Amino acid sequence: MSRVHDMGGQLPAGRIVMDADEQPFHAEWEARMWGLNEAMWGPDSWTLDWWRYVRELIDPGDYLNRPYFDQWMQTFAAMMVDSGIATVAEIASGKSDGSRPLEASQMHAADVAKAARTTRDFRRPAATAPTFKPGDKVRTRFLSEGFHTRLPAYAMGKVGTIHAYRGNHLFPDAGAKGQEVAQHLYTVSFAAADLWPEGLGRKDNIFADLWESYLERA
Incomplete structure (x- = not known):
């Protein structure tokens, strides 16, 4: 396991507990944090994958x-300190020390819902033809530890089948470094038995959207 966030499908942590009421927030501060999230995407370097x-x-x-x-909250606090927008002391106190002027344009509460409905298109024109097509057998690569990737650890080094081609999309591994690079994206189907020994004898399949550089021919 490369980092603690990538524990899915690897550790015997038990069943996922689902909320019966399916409410998005269970306290007022959670809804407020969601609103702050919608309001805080300012610096160009703050890509979704950097976050x-x-x-x-x-x-x-x-x-x-x-x-x-x-x-x-922890994530945005770290990004603010890293970008020089705020200091640790300011975040701890909840008050600006006045050394940096605030941006003139600020989001108000009434604008949060509108911002939440705003979508981004991560597709980009393709300069090359896709390497794989539906039905091709592929093997996922083993990626080195230490940076962001959307290839889960439990699926590294596994054989699957191209289920669908999804077009040319921004590559998250590069986006986390502030680079705009696009790659062909595929939905890959894996037999559960090929991912986990507990899946032996079952007919379940796992589908994962994976970029081309994650894949090689099996």
């Missing part, structure tokens, strides 16, 4: 034991 990578760096003890939206 994900910073969250992946949270201390394992915090990652496993602190609430989900609390992790969001």
Whole structure:
């Protein structure tokens, strides 16, 4: 396991507990944190994948034991300090020291819902033809530890089948480094038995959207 966030499908952590009421928030502060999330995408360097990578760096003890939206707060706090937007002391006190002017344009509460409905298109024109087509057998690569990737550890080095081609999309591993690079994206089907020994004899399949550089011919 490369980092604690990549524990899915690897550790015997038991069943996933699902909320019966399926409510998105269970406390007022969680809804407020979600609203802050919608309002805080300012610096060009703050890509979605940079945000994900910073969250992946949270201390394992915090990652496993602190609430989900609390992790969001930690992530944005770290990004603000890293970008020079705020200091640790300012975040701890909740007050600006006045040394940096605030941006003139600020989001108000009424604008949060509108921002949440705004979508981004991560597709990009393709300069090359896709290497694989539906039905091709592929093997996922083993990627080195230490940075962001959307290839889960439990699927590394496994054989699957191209289920569908999804077009040319921004590559998250590069996006976490502030680079805009696009690659062909595929949905890959894996037999559960090829991923976990507990799946032996079952007909379940796992589908994962994976970029071309994650794959090689099996």
